[in-house]
Amino acid sequence: MNDTVAIPALTPQDFTSDQEVRWCPGCGDYAIIKAVRKALAEIGTDTKDVVFVSGIGCAARFPYYMDTYGFHTIHGRAPAIATGVKLANPELDVWVVSGDGDGLSIGGNHTLHALRRNVDLNILLFNNEIYGLTKGQYSPTSREGTRSPSTPLGSVDHPLSATRFALGAGARFVARAVDTDQKRLPDILKAAHAHKGTSFLEIFQNCIVYNDGAFDAFTERKTAPETQIFLEHGKPLIFGKERDRGLRLAPGTFSLEVVPLGEGGVDEAELLVHDQTNRPLAGILAEMEPPDFPMALGVLFCSPEESYEAAVYAQIEDAKAKSKADGIDALLRTGHTWTVEAR
Amino acid sequence: MENDRAMAEAALTLDEVPREELESAVIRFAGDSGDGMQLTGGRFTETTALAGNDLTTFPDFPAEIRAPIGTTYGVSAFQINFGSRNVMTSGDLPDVLVCMNPAALKVNLSELREGGLVIVDTGTFTDKNLQKAGYEANPLDDDSLSRYRVMAIDISKLTLEAVKECEVSKKEGLRAKNLWTLGLIYWMYDRDVAATVEWLGTKFKKLPNIAAANIACLKAGHAFGETAELPDGALVYEIKPATFRPGLYRTVTGTEALAWGLVAGTQLAGLKLVFSSYPITPASTVLHVLSRLKAYDVVTFQAEDEIAAAGAAIGASYAGALGVTSSSGPGVALKTEALGLAITAELPLILINSQRAGPSTGMPTKTEQSDLYLAVYGRNADAPLVVLAARSSAEAFDVAIEAVRLATRYMTPVVVLSDTFIANAAEPWRLPDVGSLEPFPVAFHTDAEGFQPYRRDEETLARRWVKPGTPGLEHRIGGLEKDYTTGNVSYDPENHQRMTDVRHEKIARIADDIPEQEVDQGPVQGPLAVVGWGSTYGPISRAVERSREAGISVSHIHLRYLNPLPRNLGDLLAGFDKVLVPEMNMGQLTTVLRSRYLVPAESLSKVTGKPFKIAEIMDAIRAHSEA
Ligand SMILES: Cc1ncc(C[n+]2csc(CCOP(=O)(O)OP(=O)(O)O)c2C)c(N)n1
Ligand code: SF4
Ligand SMILES: [Mg+2]
Numbered sequence: 015m016n017d018t019v020a021i022p023a024l025t026p027q028d029f030t031s032d033q034e035v036r037w038c039p040g041c042g043d044y045a046i047i048k049a050v051r052k053a054l055a056e057i058g059t060d061t062k063d064v065v066f067v068s069g070i071g072c073a074a075r076f077p078y079y080m081d082t083y084g085f086h087t088i089h090g091r092a093p094a095i096a097t098g099v100k101l102a103n104p105e106l107d108v109w110v111v112s113g114d115g116d117g118l119s120i121g122g123n124h125t126l127h128a129l130r131r132n133v134d135l136n137i138l139l140f141n142n143e144i145y146g147l148t149k150g151q152y153s154p155t156s157r158e159g160t161r162s163p164s165t166p167l168g169s170v171d172h173p174l175s176a177t178r179f180a181l182g183a184g185a186r187f188v189a190r191a192v193d194t195d196q197k198r199l200p201d202i203l204k205a206a207h208a209h210k211g212t213s214f215l216e217i218f219q220n221c222i223v224y225n226d227g228a229f230d231a232f233t234e235r236k237t238a239p240e241t242q243i244f245l246e247h248g249k250p251l252i253f254g255k256e257r258d259r260g261l262r263l264a265p266g267t268f269s270l271e272v273v274p275l276g277e278g279g280v281d282e283a284e285l286l287v288h289d290q291t292n293r294p295l296a297g298i299l300a301e302m303e304p305p306d307f308p309m310a311l312g313v314l315f316c317s318p319e320e321s322y323e324a325a326v327y328a329q330i331e332d333a334k335a336k337s338k339a340d341g342i343d344a345l346l347r348t349g350h351t352w353t354v355e356a357r
Numbered sequence: 358m359e360n361d362r363a364m365a366e367a368a369l370t371l372d373e374v375p376r377e378e379l380e381s382a383v384i385r386f387a388g389d390s391g392d393g394m395q396l397t398g399g400r401f402t403e404t405t406a407l408a409g410n411d412l413t414t415f416p417d418f419p420a421e422i423r424a425p426i427g428t429t430y431g432v433s434a435f436q437i438n439f440g441s442r443n444v445m446t447s448g449d450l451p452d453v454l455v456c457m458n459p460a461a462l463k464v465n466l467s468e469l470r471e472g473g474l475v476i477v478d479t480g481t482f483t484d485k486n487l488q489k490a491g492y493e494a495n496p497l498d499d500d501s502l503s504r505y506r507v508m509a510i511d512i513s514k515l516t517l518e519a520v521k522e523c524e525v526s527k528k529e530g531l532r533a534k535n536l537w538t539l540g541l542i543y544w545m546y547d548r549d550v551a552a553t554v555e556w557l558g559t560k561f562k563k564l565p566n567i568a569a570a571n572i573a574c575l576k577a578g579h580a581f582g583e584t585a586e587l588p589d590g591a592l593v594y595e596i597k598p599a600t601f602r603p604g605l606y607r608t609v610t611g612t613e614a615l616a617w618g619l620v621a622g623t624q625l626a627g628l629k630l631v632f633s634s635y636p637i638t639p640a641s642t643v644l645h646v647l648s649r650l651k652a653y654d655v656v657t658f659q660a661e662d663e664i665a666a667a668g669a670a671i672g673a674s675y676a677g678a679l680g681v682t683s684s685s686g687p688g689v690a691l692k693t694e695a696l697g698l699a700i701t702a703e704l705p706l707i708l709i710n711s712q713r714a715g716p717s718t719g720m721p722t723k724t725e726q727s728d729l730y731l732a733v734y735g736r737n738a739d740a741p742l743v744v745l746a747a748r749s750s751a752e753a754f755d756v757a758i759e760a761v762r763l764a765t766r767y768m769t770p771v772v773v774l775s776d777t778f779i780a781n782a783a784e785p786w787r788l789p790d791v792g793s794l795e796p797f798p799v800a801f802h803t804d805a806e807g808f809q810p811y812r813r814d815e816e817t818l819a820r821r822w823v824k825p826g827t828p829g830l831e832h833r834i835g836g837l838e839k840d841y842t843t844g845n846v847s848y849d850p851e852n853h854q855r856m857t858d859v860r861h862e863k864i865a866r867i868a869d870d871i872p873e874q875e876v877d878q879g880p881v882q883g884p885l886a887v888v889g890w891g892s893t894y895g896p897i898s899r900a901v902e903r904s905r906e907a908g909i910s911v912s913h914i915h916l917r918y919l920n921p922l923p924r925n926l927g928d929l930l931a932g933f934d935k936v937l938v939p940e941m942n943m944g945q946l947t948t949v950l951r952s953r954y955l956v957p958a959e960s961l962s963k964v965t966g967k968p969f970k971i972a973e974i975m976d977a978i979r980a981h982s983e984a
Contacts, residue, residue, distance in 0.1 A: 031833065033833075033845060033846075060828075061831050062825070062826055062827060062828045062829070062830075062831060063825075063826055065676075065825045067672070070836075077833050077835070078833050078835075078846065080833075081831055082831050083825035083826075083831055083832065083833075084832070084833035084834070084835075085672075085675055085702070085833070085834060085835060086833065086834070086835025086836060086837065087668070087671075087698055087835065087836060088668075088694055088695065088697075088698050088836055091664060091665065091668040091695070094660060094661075094664070094665035094666075094668035094669050094672070095668040095669065095671055095672035095675070096672060097658070097660075097665075097668075097669050097672060098631060098633065098658070098668065098669030098670060098671060098672025098673040098674075098675070098676070098680060099672040099673065099675060099676040099825070100672075100676075101631050101633075101656050101658055101669065101672075101673055101678075102629060102631050102656070102672070102673040102674075102675075102676035102677060102678035102680070103676045103677060103678070103824070103825070103826065105826065106676065106825055106826060123661055123662065123665075124661065124664075124665055124668070126661075127660075127661040127665065326656060326658075329651055330651045330652075330654065330656065333651035333652040334651070334652050334654070336652075337652030339652035339653060341791075341792070342617070342620055342621050342624055342653070342791045343788075343790060343791050343792055345617065345620070345650070345653065346607070346617060346788050346789075346791070347605070347607070347788065349607060350403055350406070350407065350552070350607060350608075351605055351606060351607045351788070352406065352407055352409070352605075352606050352607075353604070353605050353606070354409070354601040354602070354603050354604055354605075354606060354787075355603055356603040
């Protein structure tokens, strides 16, 4: 029998770099990094194989604080740069950290294409509905009427839903979570990591300085059970502290309705059951918003398919197997050549 | 058997017709975009190379894929200069102009040399086509062509006769008229049809009737030459093989040479090549060539835009492959922010810029050298990198390898300047033996002992290259200013000065690692030096040679290294009374040389989208020698 050595279990501390964290005190980013370190320790990937790639913004400072490989790049381009990392070395465990401005404004195009290609990346989009680093201008996810230094009378353009954008772009794993939800966030991160192909996770992140309380409507501890619904594959869509409310399709329509359960209400069998492989269902769940509906959190959609870089390498291996390629000198000598003899 | 017969036919012709021996000739094939002029030129090039002539080609086609038929802006042309001596340019003025329609005649006639031969397909000189080309009267009927020799042949009709026996529609048959014309030209220059016959057989393997029609036309055109009563004067020529250095040859375009050079270079460095690009004329073809080389372990990525293409290349280099990106014109402009990241992250990266006429979209299919400023200076802040330029299609292979060597040895982006002309032009290439080239393997850093991501090699000033996945070397880098040694984020004022200085010094020191500048021809000091870079090599070289033959003292200096410049260049230029810089821009190298060496360099500028003519440079040399 071969010798075995005990592999020491990893701890969140193993993923913590020696750099001083520079986010504002109370920023939601602290809670997120805590959950990420916890999730990675539990996953047990070696720190040497993990790469965090980010763009620019408060969120994008993330890699500096992780004791893994990290690349803090340029505004909006992290998905493209991470795609290059993955194409060069598909073995690496690559994470992209982006903000709502970084990933959906300047970098919206790159996010879109990483998602449709299904590159095996874990994209974490920290949505604080504001441009934090540049001091509080409204962002593409800011709600209509947001007052900010650049929109003193309130913004007039319509916001984008990150989750619906990802679903529309063809993402094969789409999930949502709240920064401070330390119970569920690590598990959702682990599910994102386990998914091969692009995983898109929108994390509602509180910017305490420029957009404090933006998500109170569904994150307030006291009311959260009534304003959130946590999705689980194969389980009926039930929420409420007393688990006394559910979701179903309003009869004769393709619209959701909230219905009371139990006595005087409907039977559980009439409720919709969450099917994470059903993209249209994910779409209508993503549409829900308080106050009329609970906010859908957890894994909205998950339906794996071969990842981009795997398909790229499959073609390369196939070409190699089929080819009679015999070195670069032979390549240069394909087609018509002629010899000039010494005279 | 087919070959044998063709050879026998060719031999027969040679015996019967007295041929005038020429040193070189320039032919331009011109027709509608749909007339297959590029194909015709390509076949003539191959046959001419196989006949042992030296050659340079100039494909010149419209940006529109299929411009309306018969219009002047839909004219596509292919020029070839070939000879028994060293051929350096695609030729100033054609000796023979082939016009498949009136529009082709309208656009190209003014360039035909006086007394040159124009061959026209009279079958296309209908009222409608004449009108589309902007002719009020038929130029074949008046004295428009009196200064030239004219072969007016109803090629359309003869083509249809030639394909009578083949099972093709009239439309399919007519499409073979370019091959009929090619057959005639082959006869005129005593060329063997065999290689083209073989090529057609392979190309139309699945359409044997089309192959047969094309071959029938090729042979009919050839036979027409032998039997027809042609206009007076010797019309058949012989161009003896050129003397080449012994070796194995092929023809190559700049695109192919660059692509293959990247493959060779990354192999010499022991790296995987990750090439990412977004389609743009004329750069796309590099992506096309490399995407077929998967069996050579080449990864290609068609990104969503040029920024993503540059980003993915940087990501690939970060992960330990060599990232290469490529673009042209506006696409290169989009990559500038990413280049800044590669400069400060100190990662190897190659950007191939196939320059085209601008600004903005400009003239996508026309050549220019106007991105020298962009390459050397075009980024925010002090952001130095290496800039190289290829002088010819074949030389692009060596330049690509040198780019890989410098990028990996110095952990820096390298911009390789090519242009539309080099990208498309073909020339004979004496094949190197890559197996015998000196490898320059990259040594990735793996030692965790005392590791600091920005610690530098004392000689090259390059930082270490670490592959993610290496145990114990986890570290973070990025676009924020970094501490000189630890690489941690730093806003320290002195540190920024020091980092800016070292980034500058690292590139400057490369001057010690590249060859001293040589004088291509002429004395090493004297009254006049003509200094060029890139694809002007051919015309400058020939112009200087001819001027010297005419007794003018002039030297030719041609730069491959544009940043840093060769260490002896300042001294070299100081040895000349005058410096003349021909460029296909408004004087960009002129400005660089003036500012760098305070020499009174003067610009000879041309931005017509066409390469310099030898005569244009000779005129300037003469003017500067007399003044
Ligand atoms: C090319 C470019 N444009 C603009 C900026 C300025 N900038 C930096 S971060 C940022 C917005 C960040 O917002 P978000 O992505 O939401 O991140 P947050 O700070 O909110 O985490 C902007 C506009 C930049 N760094 N680069
Ligand atoms: S500005 Fe907002 S997002 Fe940025 S660190 Fe401060 S609290 Fe966090
Ligand atoms: Mg934000």
